[in-house]
Amino acid sequence: MKWNTITYLALGIIVTLALAAYSSAPDERSEIQTTDNMQKQQEIQMDSNPVAEIEALSQGVRTNKKSSEPQEGQPLSVTEASTSIIKALQEKDMETVASWASEDGVRFSPFANIDPVNDLVFSPDEISNLLRDPTRYVWRTVPDHDDDKIKMTYADYHLKYVYNKDFIHDGENAVNVLLGQDAHPGNLHEIYPEANHDFVEFHVKGTDAEGRDWHTLRLVFEQIGLDPILVGIVHDQGIP
DSSP states (O other), X not given: OOOOHHHHHHHHHHHHHHHHHHHTSOOHHHHHXXXXXXXXXXXXXXXXXXXXXXXXXXXXXXXXXXXXSOOXXXXXXXXXXXXXXXXXXXXXXXXXXXXXXXXXXXXXXXSSSOOTTTSEEEOHHHHHTGGGOOOOEEEEEETTEEEEEEEEOHHHHIIIIISOSOHHHHOEEEESOOOSTTOOOTTHHHHSOXXXXXXXXXXXXXXXXXXXXXXXXXXXXXXXXXXXXXXXXXXXXXXX
């Protein structure tokens, strides 16, 4: 069959129209990429940390938002440490108390006037087992009265000179502040210098007419490294 000029012209027009239609068709891949980018941009705008989010998206990874809870490895405050310890003392969880204890030990003082020579000091391992220890220790001897001793097991000492009041529910607490009108530091700052020590005071007011039967417990911390370390548990009380 012979092709004349009109036939060639017609074929040329058809080919031209087909090419034009193909070039104007949308690219599905481009649409997908555009939609994905729009979604990512929306995520970035919704996030509270756009700089970090943009960097994460550039690597193909989406990060979680920061939690309001303290992150692992961050130093704890004296308040957080004392909260953990006072709860442990209430629950007689001495292993938790031991976890906060200084490697050099914790001094237990039954009164505000601390006796740095004779007040008992226990290591973390010893603290963990104190409630099960049947030994009757001498916790304090009244000067010039050798027969007047505080001699008892730790279990009994705990009930009388540590968590002897419900300091959590019935008391108030403060950091480096003496509570109660009759409160006195004794020789606290002499034994535990303020330059590198903090104390948290838990105080229960007196219930008698003049409020003299008050009770106080002081948790003393030394700043070693980043975290506060427990070095002393000091009890004090009023005289009815």
